Amino acid sequence: MRWPAKLPAGTLNRSIMSAMDVFPTLAEAAGVEIDSPFELNGRSLWKALRDGKREPRKDWLMFASETPIRGHFNVTAFNDEWKLVQEIDQGLLGADVRTHLFQIEPDPNEHNNVAAAHPDVVEEIGEAIHRWRMLYPVSGTRHELVPPPGWRAPKDWAGYPVAVGDLQDEPAPGMPPPFALPTLDWQHGEAGRLIYDCEPYAFLGGGLCK
Structure with missing residues (x-):
């Protein structure tokens, strides 16, 4: 902020500030x-900015990515003292x-991950994250919807889902190039491409089509 009449130049304030704090400030x-x-x-x-004091x-x-x-x-x-990060792999059943x-x-x-040394702190922040996720589910925080790798739009949505032969020829915009699709198929398996007449075979745990 620049306000010569109110704020001295070069002032540094170490209070934690988010984008949500800008408007009320x-x-x-x-x-x-x-x-x-x-x-x-x-x-x-x-x-805190005006008086040059840190506001705890x-x-x-909270952030979700x-x-x-x-x-x-x-x-x-996180707050001034602690930061908890959860890496979550979520499936259909757990x-x-x-x-x-x-x-x-x-x-x-x-x-230094000190989670094992402070289980009480992990539990407290974990409960706060759980309550926050119920209010703001991850699917509601996306700035755009992203289709799975290799997804192709049907020519006519009225008959969806349809066989692969009735899909558009080109992948949706933003999709990876064709040479990358086999690797993505192997990595994501059935959670990746939407192919309806695929005869899969297992290859190192993947879901490639024959």
Whole structure:
């Protein structure tokens, strides 16, 4: 922020701030009352910026990040002291969760996973993540929907699903090149391409079509 009349140049504030905090911070700085029937997710940090003080974060700041691998995503929650990262592989009947806990001040670069030494902290933050995920499911946080590798749109959606011969000739925009499809088929198996007249055979655990 640049405000010569209010903020000294070169001021550094180490309070944790997210994009959700920008609007309430600017509103308070401008003296604008927020007239909304909804509770804002963010908080105002104007007093901390103005007074040059660090504002501790009492709530958990949450983030969810998907990867191109179907059913795999990461969730993290952190405040000034702790950061918990969950790597989640989710299937139809269950989920495998790998947990990483970092203590931010002595380990800002997150080299040491201390989850085993602090099971109570893992449980506390894990419960907070669980409640947050119920309110904001991962499928609702995507900025765009991404089809599985090699997916091709049908020529006529009225008869969907259809045989592979009735699909469009070219993959959907953004799909990998044809030479990469065998590798993706092997990696993702039946969770990858949508092929309806495929005769599969097992190859190192994959789902290639004959």
